[in-house]
Amino acid sequence: MTNAPVPKPWIMEIAPYIPGRSTTDDGRKVAKLSSNENPLGTSPKAREAFASAATSLERYPDASATELRDTLAAKHGLDPARIIYGNGSDEVLHLAAGAFAGPGDEVIYVNYGFSVYPIATRRVGATPVVAPDKDYATDVDAILAAVTDRTRIVFIANPNNPTGTYAPRGEIERLHAGLRPDILLVIDHAYAEYIDGGDDDGGMALAQNAPNVLVTRTFSKMYGLAAERIGWGYAAPAIIEAMHRIRLPFSITIAGTAAAVAALGDTDFVASTRDHNAQWRAWFADEIAKLGNAGLRAIPSQANFILVLFEGELTAETAYKGLMDAGYIVRWLPGQGLPHGLRITIGTAEETQGVIAALRRMAGA
Numbered sequence: 001m002t003n004a005p006v007p008k009p010w011i012m013e014i015a016p017y018i019p020g021r022s023t024t025d026d027g028r029k030v031a032k033l034s035s036n037e038n039p040l041g042t043s044p045k046a047r048e049a050f051a052s053a054a055t056s057l058e059r060y061p062d063a064s065a066t067e068l069r070d071t072l073a074a075k076h077g078l079d080p081a082r083i084i085y086g087n088g089s090d091e092v093l094h095l096a097a098g099a100f101a102g103p104g105d106e107v108i109y110v111n112y113g114f115s116v117y118p119i120a121t122r123r124v125g126a127t128p129v130v131a132p133d134k135d136y137a138t139d140v141d142a143i144l145a146a147v148t149d150r151t152r153i154v155f156i157a158n159p160n161n162p163t164g165t166y167a168p169r170g171e172i173e174r175l176h177a178g179l180r181p182d183i184l185l186v187i188d189h190a191y192a193e194y195i196d197g198g199d200d201d202g203g204m205a206l207a208q209n210a211p212n213v214l215v216t217r218t219f220s221k222m223y224g225l226a227a228e229r230i231g232w233g234y235a236a237p238a239i240i241e242a243m244h245r246i247r248l249p250f251s252i253t254i255a256g257t258a259a260a261v262a263a264l265g266d267t268d269f270v271a272s273t274r275d276h277n278a279q280w281r282a283w284f285a286d287e288i289a290k291l292g293n294a295g296l297r298a299i300p301s302q303a304n305f306i307l308v309l310f311e312g313e314l315t316a317e318t319a320y321k322g323l324m325d326a327g328y329i330v331r332w333l334p335g336q337g338l339p340h341g342l343r344i345t346i347g348t349a350e351e352t353q354g355v356i357a358a359l360r361r362m363a364g365a
């Protein structure tokens, strides 16, 4: 007998999620380029809808999120009955793990994958299996080689976070074709809106047609609504039905839902965010390439951030601290096997140019 409640052993194996920072070591507020938020803010229409929702705070939200599902379905050509929603797509990822994996089961994700996957996996007592990457990108063959009789879920983010890498449609289809039909393939589309030229990895078509594919999406990035925690997913009816059984009944709020619905209607805001990101992501990558002599390298990104590797004299840790001194917080990820990398969100024009100027100074260029 012990004299205090004992957490489950698999819970104590979870390394807590580390959020992006917004202040420096000495408490200064600086440009936050550590959480892949939208540097252009939020659609004014979404902000207006959010403010108008302040009238009936005593009411519970609509537990079936009918307006949100109908608006999403109309916009994306989907069946509203097959949409699940949650407190950010993080909740939807947890619902997938909770409904389809448990003790004795294995869950696969890639090396340098999104940090929520190990947490969602261990939380339900399942065993994480990490598939090796191919120069920081998703390696379909390595994932397929990691499959065993115990595999229940494969999580991939496409584009991936923190690497920004993108697996094209052929690779996603090959991955799906190589998995047993009883394995749930979760394709996390948190950054799908940022892919060059509106390219599509075919994930949503698989979720439409296959019985074992869940696509997750979020309002936190392109739609600039990270504060309001609205995410959603799409899959076959049986997948969605299982996830609904363990969903918190009221995990998305009335104001957040109103903002999300309005944001879907503001195509100008989305287009300007996409253009801004494409322009400055390309510029940023070009500028990092010019620092190649100093050992800096940008991993090709299709997201709203770039992973910069420091393989010369200037280390990622030194650059991280130097950027903080210069007024920019970025993401240093030693806990994710990337002590030599910084993940830098594409900010405003001024921020993006400021980061490059600081890196050039530190690299002696």
Ligand SMILES: *Cc1c(COP(=O)(O)O)cnc(C)c1O
Pocket: 036, 087, 088, 089, 090, 091, 114, 157, 160, 161, 188, 190, 217, 218, 219, 220, 221, 226, 229, 230, 231
């Ligand atoms: C940001 C992000 C999410 C979205 O998180 P929310 O809970 O919807 O805010 C999901 N997956 C990846 C890979 C992300 O980077």
